[in-house]
Amino acid sequence: MTDVAAHPALDRLATALGDRLAFPGDSRWDAVRSPWNLSIDQHPAAVAAPAGLDELRDVLDAARADGLQLAVQPGGHGASGNLDGTVLLRTAAFDRLEVDRDARVALIGAGVSWGRVLDALSGTGLVAMAGSSPIINATAFTLSGGQSWFARSHGHASGSLRAVELLTADGRHRWLRDADEPELLWAMRGAGGAFGVVTAIEVDLHPAPVITGGRLDFEPTDVAAVLRAVVDAGRDAPDTLALHAGVLRIPDVPQAAPELRGRTIVTAMFVELGASGEARAAIDRVRAAGTVVTDTIGPVPVEHLGGIVDEPTDPSPDTSWSALADLDADAIDRLVDAWRSPEGQEIIAFGFRALGGALALPPRRPGIAGAVREWNVVTAHAMGLPGGEEAAERAFTAMRAAVGHAASDRTFCTFLGPGVGYTGAYAESDVARAANVKATVDPEGRFRGNRDFT
Numbered sequence: 016m017t018d019v020a021a022h023p024a025l026d027r028l029a030t031a032l033g034d035r036l037a038f039p040g041d042s043r044w045d046a047v048r049s050p051w052n053l054s055i056d057q058h059p060a061a062v063a064a065p066a067g068l069d070e071l072r073d074v075l076d077a078a079r080a081d082g083l084q085l086a087v088q089p090g091g092h093g094a095s096g097n098l099d100g101t102v103l104l105r106t107a108a109f110d111r112l113e114v115d116r117d118a119r120v121a122l123i124g125a126g127v128s129w130g131r132v133l134d135a136l137s138g139t140g141l142v143a144m145a146g147s148s149p150i151i152n153a154t155a156f157t158l159s160g161g162q163s164w165f166a167r168s169h170g171h172a173s174g175s176l177r178a179v180e181l182l183t184a185d186g187r188h189r190w191l192r193d194a195d196e197p198e199l200l201w202a203m204r205g206a207g208g209a210f211g212v213v214t215a216i217e218v219d220l221h222p223a224p225v226i227t228g229g230r231l232d233f234e235p236t237d238v239a240a241v242l243r244a245v246v247d248a249g250r251d252a253p254d255t256l257a258l259h260a261g262v263l264r265i266p267d268v269p270q271a272a273p274e275l276r277g278r279t280i281v282t283a284m285f286v287e288l289g290a291s292g293e294a295r296a297a298i299d300r301v302r303a304a305g306t307v308v309t310d311t312i313g314p315v316p317v318e319h320l321g322g323i324v325d326e327p328t329d330p331s332p333d334t335s336w337s338a339l340a341d342l343d344a345d346a347i348d349r350l351v352d353a354w355r356s357p358e359g360q361e362i363i364a365f366g367f368r369a370l371g372g373a374l375a376l377p378p379r380r381p382g383i384a385g386a387v388r389e390w391n392v393v394t395a396h397a398m399g400l401p402g403g404e405e406a407a408e409r410a411f412t413a414m415r416a417a418v419g420h421a422a423s424d425r426t427f428c429t430f431l432g433p434g435v436g437y438t439g440a441y442a443e444s445d446v447a448r449a450a451n452v453k454a455t456v457d458p459e460g461r462f463r464g465n466r467d468f469t
């Protein structure tokens with residue numbers, strides 16, 4: 016039942032908002048409170064899906080009157096758990112999307128996914144800094160740094176963030192640019208989830224007259240050779256080429272498609288801004304590393320970019336580990352051994368991306384998501400089922416040990432596990448600087464992001 020006494024102001028909004036405001040005890044409570052990552056069991060005080068700015072302001076005012084915090088969570092791939100005393104905000108209604116082809120700029124509402132943005136770019140010869148999955152929210156991704164297919168060409172997605180439209184705790188709603196608020200924009204380019212509610216962002220679009228890419232799937236026995244080839248190719252391939260490598264071990268469980276149960280799939284994935292001979296040579300080196308069973312390399316229309324990796328779209332349990340690292344052939348062999356070991360059986364997917372290029376340089380626009388010196392980011396995923404936490408942690412420990420000294424103790428903000436603060440991604444001095452910005456913009460601490468400034 017709704018605890019009316021605990022939040023009387025919010026409760027008074029219930030009639031006006033109807034289905035757009037839910038409380039514990041409502042019949043659909045579990046459906047609306049759940050994040051995409053079903054491993055996270057979050058218990059907010061209420062969930063609001065305001066229809067527009069006026070309702071958003073009403074929710075902010077009511078939360079303040081009731082002494083509650085607010086947390087924006089469009090999807091919850093990056094959910095981190097603790098939402099006690101917090102109103103969870105869903106942003107689906109903020110669905111504006113405008114592409115200015117001549118100015119190479121897009122205005123993206125806070126409810127818009129990368130898939131929708133890429134569809135809108137069809138035929139324009141332009142791309143936005145999208146990641147591998149079309150269902151990820153473009154604003155959430157960009158405010159968290161965002162590791163795009165085009166990171167080696169253009170750096171963090173947050174470096175292409177031109178402006179934010181922000182509702183702050185003091186009730187002001189305005190567009191903010193570097194000229195107005197350079198320090199706030201610096202912090203929001205990578206640690207942007209706790210300064211207010213972003214209702215839209217404006218981002219650079221980048222020229223992409225031709226995009227080439229796709230995936231190569233190999234026999235499972237080729238795993239080490241293929242991963243080594245991708246590490247090597249990533250060191251000298253042109254910056255216009257993105258290289259990802261991954262291994263998927265599909266569990267023999269009833270939830271998996273019958274034809275895939277128990278199978279292992281070894282994959283190398285590529286996206287090039289262009290169609291150069293150098294990139295083709297790098298892809299050919301990987302192709303020669305094993306027996307190719309599927310080869311989809313070819314021209315990729317921008318609206319099909321989200322289909323290359325074939326990641327899950329339905330809400331799923333997930334628990335993961337990630338680290339920036341400088342992989343070499345020995346580290347790959349140790350990783351494969353760890354994945355094959357008894358502890359490693361808990362890992363259903365692991366892989367890495369090639370970094371370098373523009374990511375190793377200062378960002379296009381100043382941001383806390385700064386230059387990344389490592390050549391790779393490694394990730395591993397376990398099933399994340401209740402009761403499996405210890406087994407997953409043992410598996411991740413084995414993977415971490417396998418990478419050894421090649422691993423840093425940081426990763427991209429978007430790849431951090433639940434409950435890990437921004438120092439998991441950024442230098443302590445930068446996190447302290449962002450915390451100062453937070454204290455100025457939101458002195459009451461009304462907003463809570465999925466990461467703390469610790």
Ligand SMILES: Cc1cc2nc3c(=O)[nH]c(=O)nc-3n(C[C@H](O)[C@H](O)[C@H](O)COP(=O)(O)OP(=O)(O)OC[C@H]3O[C@@H](n4cnc5c(N)ncnc54)[C@H](O)[C@@H]3O)c2cc1C
Pocket residue numbers: 051087088089090091092093094106125145146147148150151152153154155156158159160161162163164207208209210211212213214326327427429430463464465466
């Ligand atoms: C299948 C899959 C593929 C992925 N691929 C990539 C990839 O290629 N590259 C990469 O970098 N990451 C990737 N990720 C990670 C993903 O980018 C993060 O999980 C990120 O948090 C976005 O997830 P989301 O859209 O569900 O946002 P949420 O988890 O719902 O939001 C994340 C945080 O952003 C902030 N936020 C969101 N919207 C607003 C707003 N309007 N105003 C203020 N703050 C806001 C909040 O602090 C919120 O907690 C992937 C994740 C999955 C599950």
